[in-house]
Amino acid sequence: MPDAVVITGAAGFVGRHLASALRQTLGPDIAIYGWSLGRRDELGEGVELRQVDITEAGAVDAELARVKPVAIFHLAGSARSSQGADEVIDVWRTNLGGTANLGRSILANCPKAWLLNVSSGLIYGNSAPDAYVGEEGSPAPIGAYAAAKYGAEVVLNMMCAAGLQVVHARPFNHSGPGQSESFFLPALISRVLNLRNELEAGALPVRSADHQRDFLHVEDVAACYVALFLAREKMASGSVFNVCSGQPVRVGEIARFVLDTCGLETCAIVSEGSAADTDLKRLVGDGTKVAQIVGWRPKRTWRDMALDALAWERNRRV
Numbered sequence: 297m298p299d300a301v302v303i304t305g306a307a308g309f310v311g312r313h314l315a316s317a318l319r320q321t322l323g324p325d326i327a328i329y330g331w332s333l334g335r336r337d338e339l340g341e342g343v344e345l346r347q348v349d350i351t352e353a354g355a356v357d358a359e360l361a362r363v364k365p366v367a368i369f370h371l372a373g374s375a376r377s378s379q380g381a382d383e384v385i386d387v388w389r390t391n392l393g394g395t396a397n398l399g400r401s402i403l404a405n406c407p408k409a410w411l412l413n414v415s416s417g418l419i420y421g422n423s424a425p426d427a428y429v430g431e432e433g434s435p436a437p438i439g440a441y442a443a444a445k446y447g448a449e450v451v452l453n454m455m456c457a458a459g460l461q462v463v464h465a466r467p468f469n470h471s472g473p474g475q476s477e478s479f480f481l482p483a484l485i486s487r488v489l490n491l492r493n494e495l496e497a498g499a500l501p502v503r504s505a506d507h508q509r510d511f512l513h514v515e516d517v518a519a520c521y522v523a524l525f526l527a528r529e530k531m532a533s534g535s536v537f538n539v540c541s542g543q544p545v546r547v548g549e550i551a552r553f554v555l556d557t558c559g560l561e562t563c564a565i566v567s568e569g570s571a572a573d574t575d576l577k578r579l580v581g582d583g584t585k586v587a588q589i590v591g592w593r594p595k596r597t598w599r600d601m602a603l604d605a606l607a608w609e610r611n612r613r614v
Contacts, residue, residue, distance in 0.1 A: 300326065301329070301369065304348075304350055304371055304372035304398070305372030313518040316518070317521070319342050324342070328342060350370075350398055351390060351394040353397055365409050368402065369414070370412060387440045387441055387444050391445055391447075391448055398411075399455045399460055411460065411461060413448065413452055414465050415446070416441070416466060417538065418579070419436075420436060420437075420466075421436035422436055423436040427580075428542055429538075430585065431537065462534060463528065465539050467512070467540070468541070470513065470516075470601075475514070481602060485605055488558050489610070496560060500555065500566065501567075502567060502568065503547075505546065505551065507546065508546055508577070509578075510540045520537075521539075523586075524592075527590045538581040539586065541581075542583045544580040545598050548567065554606065
């Protein structure tokens with residue numbers, strides 16, 4: 297039986313790109329199992345769909361005992377940003393409880409497996425509002441999503457004493473082709489394409505237009521996860537790596553670029569109130585550590601990200 301890897305959340309936005317990057321890098325001799333509650337057609341080629349809910353202990357145990365993967369890329373989780381009681385409970389149940397269940401099952405069923413836990417740059421919150429935040433930055437999560445992600449890191453690190461081999465990736469904002477319209481860039485592109493005639497002589501409201509973020513192309517994010525896997529022997533269990541560009545960009549600048557690319561240079565941008573991450577006016581990472589240890593740096597700019605997302609949406613509408 298060939299070596300196998302597991303991608304949780306494989307039918308998700310990043311999961312699909314990661315599966316493709318793994319196949320291209322590792323070749324046909326490794327089996328890729330994609331855990332998802334979605335459909336087979338949402339997965340990439342060469343990925344075997346397994347209907348596994350990470351919060352269900354029995355299902356996780358059975359699948360890990362059957363496959364005995366050499367690595368698990370843990371992307372599954374809830375990205376809800378609402379602060380309603382039901383939504384908060386769901387986020388904690390999935391992002392913290394599900395991750396803890398996965399770590400427990402790895403120790404029980406495939407203790408030599410390496411786990412990449414995909415956390416979030418949102419863990420840093422407002423800890424470095426005027427700086428490029430590095431991995432040594434103090435966690436200050438805002439909201440249920442970021443808090444659950446940090447809680448999951450803590451729980452997995454506690455399991456390191458029992459032998460769990462885990463590395464935490466903290467990706468900052470990322471987008472690109474195929475992302476859901478519940479996120480900033482695809483939602484922006486959809487609005488621009490849908491309202492093109494109205495926007496020619498009008499204004500486009502953009503939430504938090506003056507806020508600065510650190511955006512990556514999703515293909516660079518997937519490449520970083522593969523690079524971390526290939527360099528796993530170089531890092532201690534519990535290590536943390538920012539996945540970021542280190543290049544701040546205003547949200548309004550991205551909106552301006554999309555408008556101009558669509559021939560709407562005369563459309564004005566009007567800044568609206570804050571988004572779900574409330575008062576995070578600036579969140580920009582320092583990627584020095586991953587560059588030095590792993591040798592990864594992003595190859596694409598945020599403009600490449602926007603152009604590819606725009607092209608994908610236009611093709612989808614044809």
